[in-house]
Amino acid sequence: MDSSNPHGTWQLTSDLDQFLAGxxxxxxxxxxxHTIFLTTGDTLRRRGPHVYGDDAPRFGIRAGVGGAVEGVFMWTPPHRLALSPLVDEAATDDLAALLSDAGEKLSGVGGPRDTAEAFARAWQRHTGATADVAYRDRLYRLGTLTPPASLPEGGARVAAEGDRELLMRWHREFGEALGESRAMESGTWADTRIAYGGITLWETPDGAPAAMAGxxxxxxxxxxxxxxxxxxxLRGRGYAGAATAEVSRAALADGADDVLLFADLGNATSxxxxxxxxxxxxxxFAQYGFTR
Structure with a gap:
């Protein structure tokens, strides 16, 4: 890591293994x-540094007194900078100054609400960019799984290679519905999830896929x-709830201690x-987009 940077105690690297070790x-x-960092780091390690885009990812660690880690960031251009909780606004300001001075062009930032808001303000100060809320979401942890009392007709199955085109299409539609570009190209995303059984489909009795949960x-x-x-x-028929319950059950059966998900605070239904x-x-959490 580069210990010579003059902005606080942020240490930067493009080496994934070095970042994850530190x-x-x-x-x-x-x-x-830290679920985003853990899962994204795992995907980068398995699929290579360009799985999220052509540019190499960048990483950073904020070291406090005695060298203890106080926060981290992960950036997979052209996507938003991902921030962990940070100890104070000085840490966000130092990082914004460091990246701005280096001429980096950030499309936005995401992270725990207070930290993301502080960084968005700092980025505006240092660059003159406009920061707008893209959406606010909440992280949830599964307590006791309570499947719907009444499941729709049909059943669940794990998506396979023959579902690739369907998964690609639904992945694109999902992004369009959110008004967000997906972090991974749809074909790569489908291949990655199919490889480990990471998508559950809910099918109607005639075998037609009606919903997916990954x-x-x-x-x-x-x-x-x-x-x-x-x-x-096909919405409003219970398919999403059935698929989500089944994929959560499968995660627990696969040995997960915790099952998590993010939900858009603007969507009361979900x-x-x-x-x-x-x-x-x-x-x-909060997600901000930056424009100049």
Whole structure:
């Protein structure tokens, strides 16, 4: 890592293994809050540095007194900078100054709400950019899984190679529905999830897929449900709840100690569904987009 940077005690690297080794204890101290770092790091290690885009990822560790890690960031251009909780606004300001001075062009930032808000303000000060809230979401952890009392007709199965085109299409539609570009190209995403059985489909009695629910690989004892999608014409029939319950059950059966998910705070339907299934709030997050 580069220890010569003049801005606070941020240490930067493009070496994934170096970052994960330096941040390991910090990330594993709170796997739920750091789920994005753990799962993204695992995917980068398995699929290579360009799985999220053409540019190499960048990483950073904030070292405090005595060298203890106080926070981290991960950036996979062209996507938003991902921030862990940081100890104070000085840490966010130091990072914004460091990246601004280096001429980096950030599309946005995401992280725990207070930290993301502080960084967005700092980025505006240092660059003159405009920062707008893209969406606010909440991290949930599964308590006791409570499947819907009445399941829709049909059943669940794990998506396989023959479902690749369907998964690619639904992945693109999911991003369009959110108004967000997906972190991974749809074909790569489908191949990655199919390889470990990471997508569960709910099918109608005639075998037609009606909804999907995905899950990440288990890392540091936790797996995260993502994404959950039902085509617009099939919504309101219980398919998403059935698929989410089944993929959560599968994650527990696969050895996960914690099953997590993020839900958009602006979508009362999905947040209500997840809480009925047994998911309980952990922490609020925010996503900002930057424009010049």
């Amino acid at each position: 941040a390991e204890h910090f990330l594993h101290s709170d796997p739920a809050t 899950r990440t690989r288990r890392v540091a004892g936790q797996a995260r449900v993502a994404p959950v999608y039902t085509p617009e014409a 947040t209500g569904l997840y809480q009925r299934l047994g998911f309980r709030p952990v922490r609020d």
